[in-house]
Amino acid sequence: MITASNLENAVYEAHRLAATVLPTDVRQAFERMHQRETEALPQRVMHEILDNVGIAETDQRPICADVGVPRLYVVVGDKCALADGFVEFERAARMATAQITQDLAMRSNRCHPLTRENPGHNVGVFAPNIEYRFEPDVDWFEITAVHKGGAFGSDFRMLVDGDGIDGVRKGLLDAVAEFGRRGLTCPPVMIGVGLGGTKDQAFAIAKQAAQLRPVGDRHPDPAVAELEDELHELVDSLGLGAMGYPGTGGYATDVHVEIAYTHSALTPLGIHQLCQAARRAVIRVNDDGSLETRDVPAWFSGYSRREGLQ
Ligand code: SF4
Incomplete structure (x- = not known):
């Protein structure tokens, strides 16, 4: 009992x-991003982020x-x-x-x-x-x-049938462009995308996708898993690095998509970004x-x- x-x-x-x-999967992703980064400023930022993570654990501080x-x-x-x-x-x-x-x-x-x-x-x-x-x-x-x-980086929109997957791509890129390039999301971030369900469900599963799945995890539905890979590549192709500085290390540790069965004419889209303090x-x-x-x-x-x- x-x-x-x-x-x-x-x-x-x-x-x-x-x-x-910091969870092990996130720390390892940060280390890979740090190694991949070739621009001095975001490389320095990644170095400081990793340093800070070590100090927090050793000193038992937030x-x-x-x-x-x-x-x-x-x-x-x-x-x-x-x-x-x-x-x-x-x-x-x-x-x-x-x-x-x-x-x-x-x-x-x-x-x-x-x-x-x-x-x-x-x-x-x-x-x-x-x-x-x-x-x-x-x-x-x-x-x-x-x-x-991360007070910033969340977004919601109602997609109609004609929007298709392009509507998802655009919604995500708009959210990253609006907040991420200004450093307001404190990247590198874990992105969660909620697709379908009701409005509140789309928002909730997006948040759960950002917070509760480890880096590298893929959705069991192959079509959703393929979309996760594509969206991650798309977001990283913007050329943003740590804290939104132009860089090559990547903007997102990963993109996770969750789906829920939805209204036959509409598809709610929720987006969340979990900041570098991925607690x-x-x-x-x-x-x-x-x-x-x-x-x-x-x-x-x-x-x-x-x-x-x-
Ligand atoms: S790292 Fe996260 S919690 Fe800290 S200021 Fe940035 S968004 Fe807020």
């Missing part, structure tokens, strides 16, 4: 790792002074048993978020949108956001903490209460992308 105390420890640890340790917006993605095993229930998990998640804010001296970014009153612990109305999904035949409870920064950490709580650190979230699976009636 998994207790509320196990879950509070897990959320705390997921937040601590997200804030201070990767960026802007700690982003802490949020949680939870995959609940269909066979998992919570001794204290889900409401106790949500209480534990709020307590752990406040505690890590204090312990790591993280900036409290969450404030009241009208009064701007800031409680000082990154917890408040609908904060931290928690998204859930279920996974069949497993008994664990997996928590992914993401501290997403993502996964802790799985096993049925005996033990915690396990994992590299890649189980958020996307054959089950979550299922088709058909059953």
